[in-house]
Amino acid sequence: VAGEHLAAASPRLLLINAGYANAGTGEQGLRDARHSCQALAELTGLTAAEVLPFSTGVIGERLPLDRLLGALPDALKSLSPGGWEAAARAIMTTDTRPKIRSVRTRLSGSSVTVTGMAKGAGMICPDMATMLAFVTTDARIDRRLLQACLDEAVAESFNAISVDGDTSTNDACVLSATGLAANPEICVSTDESYGRLREALVGVCAGLAEDIVRDGEGATRLLRIRVSGGRDRAECRTVAYTVAHSPLVKTALFAGDPNWGRFLAAVGRAGLAELDVGRVSIHLDDVCVVQAGCRAPGYREEDGQRAMAGADITLRIELGRGSADSTLLTCDLSHDYVTINAEYRT
């Protein structure tokens, strides 16, 4: 429905509900989404196509239309330019805190703001699901350039994180530009202002992405996996995801256990053609744990334990076969993850 509406008109309002994903609901679900947009359009003098619907929550249950439609008048009354925190709070599902990031920059002498909010908190795999992010800016910029800018920012942020390796049905990242700032419209990507806006957008998206991982379901530690020395970026990502999705790595991270054998084993099973394990080295923060594919000479367990004791850990994996790299953020697999997902519906 959001796709139809985007094709038909310029969006003016985003209608977001949490609690019900409105997925696995078939034709009835589509009717419910159209019905809610229509109701909001009638209250605001817009057309239904100017409203974009977003849902997140339990899959397979119908939207509770009565409650949703009944809440619209109050929601409209409480709209305000400073309402970001209330909105960010309202879209939370298993998130424990609202996620908002804002960056101000100057484009050709005019002040411009990029602000965004997002919700996680589980099932954050490649391709975002089940994440929602809403970013807006007052910068004046050509529509296609804005999309290009968003694509670049998303690749470096929301598409470079993983919580549990699972993917769900509902995801979206929406960037809207009001054009209310005073900067001369950005029309080409070589414009210095484009670079500055892009930087601001990356700042907001990367910040939100990190917030999502840090607030991942049950997360107690953040792991920044940096894979370097690959033949190309794609194989670096493959290794990073294989490490990030390994339950053994994630439980070792939860335990603060510098179990480097599990990291090395995950690198090995990533399936890279002709990988020479004898050239692989691994660092935990600044501690070299693996060198030439084996326990590093002089590595002491207590140094590894010290590195793993922090809440933010960087795992550097050097493949020794090229110059490409890729970075991914993930978190641990804890008891709370199991509790949250075992009790989600009860």
Next chain:
Amino acid sequence: VAGEHLAAASPRLLLINAGYANAGTGEQGLRDARHSCQALAELTGLTAAEVLPFSTGVIGERLPLDRLLGALPDALKSLSPGGWEAAARAIMTTDTRPKIRSVRTRLSGSSVTVTGMAKGAGMICPDMATMLAFVTTDARIDRRLLQACLDEAVAESFNAISVDGDTSTNDACVLSATGLAANPEICVSTDESYGRLREALVGVCAGLAEDIVRDGEGATRLLRIRVSGGRDRAECRTVAYTVAHSPLVKTALFAGDPNWGRFLAAVGRAGLAELDVGRVSIHLDDVCVVQAGCRAPGYREEDGQRAMAGADITLRIELGRGSADSTLLTCDLSHDYVTINAEYRT
């Protein structure tokens, strides 16, 4: 080393240790494996090539050769035809119980036995790792036919289970035939005896595979995933593995929560080309929870809960686009899984 020895001679002894995987140990690890085989060979009057080495346990630590070699004389003294249980107990790592299966059959009037033991218990993905299984039979059978028979049995058993979707460094399934039975040697696969032996072997392997999943790390429930109506067997397996590896499915299973939306979402994200979700139906045991891609008409939550309350649950997924099928066994993701893997080295 086991590969070299197999190529050089007929194996007479299997030397198996638990606690140290002897992986991620480089050249030193290879030397240690050769050294242990040589030591056992000297004690028994064999050549080192007649000994096959197997290891399971922590990755990256050197084999404790002193302890291993020191234990060999006692191990040899306690060898006995009835020693299966002691051996199955000795190869356990995080297993909570030994796993032995035995089937007796008659081939051309002669009694023949197939007996096997295995250890799990985590990281049981496709391709077995980190599992060891040792099966033996006294049947007389051509060597190549024996290998074919094992390949078929493994495909239907050890390669159709998953505990946590992770894969580790050490796995093996060894089938040895002593040729001590009185049956006429089986030389062609059309021999009726081949079919009977194959059936016995499948019985042992499938039994051990089920034992492994049932004793999966932290497992409280067994889920039998049967995917049917696929275009080919490969896509049925893809769907089955996607469902089996979903942390959301596994935690719902732990909770006994008939959260059919998660099952359906996992089917959707398996990535089959042109899948029409509107033709998918899902049963939990005999309860139809999804029909035509939506909540089944007449489905009552309490019926789903009853199905999920058991320790053995069958999840049937019908794709409605062909006649191929595939079955996979898996287990849930519980608090104990996290505890076991977080504390493995401590």
